[in-house]
Amino acid sequence: MSLTLADAIERYILAQLDAAGEIALQRVELARQYGCAPSQINYVLATRFTPERGFLTESRRGGGGYIRVRRAAQPELGRIVAVLRSSPDGIAQAPAHALIARCREAGLLSAREAFMLQALTRREAIGLPLPLRDMVRARCLGAALLALSDER
Amino acid sequence: MSLTLADAIERYILAQLDAAGEIALQRVELARQYGCAPSQINYVLATRFTPERGFLTESRRGGGGYIRVRRAAQPELGRIVAVLRSSPDGIAQAPAHALIARCREAGLLSAREAFMLQALTRREAIGLPLPLRDMVRARCLGAALLALSDER
DNA sequence: TATAATAAGGTCAGGGAAAGTCAGAAAGCC
């Protein structure tokens, strides 16, 4: 049993998501509802509503601030991003281009998108010495794919 | 969700722009309409209708004063790539995103492509210290746009 | 024709309202 606060908040958000497809929540308000610190909401989002689990979050601070949560249009991309992020040495050019090609074939990328990504992940485009270059390639490619998992 | 005053005014101006192509508004009058301080109008213009986002504003004080807002002229790929290549310090994030936004406006990039490029030219995506970061951003962005101008 | 009054818009510091971050405490789980 042992339902933690985090679990409860997760369920609440999931229920809202299923009901509405996309939700905008107020951090303080939700925290007040559950009688916890506002940062607890961040914890739940950071551990459960990650890109690799197929979720996207965006937020705005200041007056009228909010946190928006929704399901990624292409959750597969989120998992690819997770792999890219978890490899500590980055990714070399050949495997990166292969990855892009596979995404293209799977219909996750358009021809133009794939073409652009391959161009900008070339050695000469990045133009850095080697330990660094592969790291930057991985980070940039990850950021790009993550953005696309949203489909706009 | 949770429309702020600034958001509402932004929408109003955008609607006027779409209807008329170019508009001349009266600061006090608009402020009165929304029941806010006149300087709020400046805030909206300064944060949302910037050259970065492809807008131009000009104004005149004194009797018969006004604020005119219009969309900036459209850029062209070849020239942009040339500029990117020739700038020795690279390009910072804000102007890069402005550039991308304007390419989008001009129909040179799809919404997805623009979104992707903005994501991967963000500071955190590149993740390098500063002299280097701007250089890498310029090279990658240049390579991506060049690829597009070649493709057809 | 100077000068004063009036009618605009511009600037900036600062307060308040959110959300983000992160180290470390507390609680569970082998």
Next chain:
DNA sequence: GGCTTTCTGACTTTCCCTGACCTTATTATA
């Protein structure tokens, strides 16, 4: 007892909005 997960509080950053004061242009007046 060690390891992982949960949770909090203090501090930071970002965004919105206003009010007081400044600059510029036009119009009325001496």
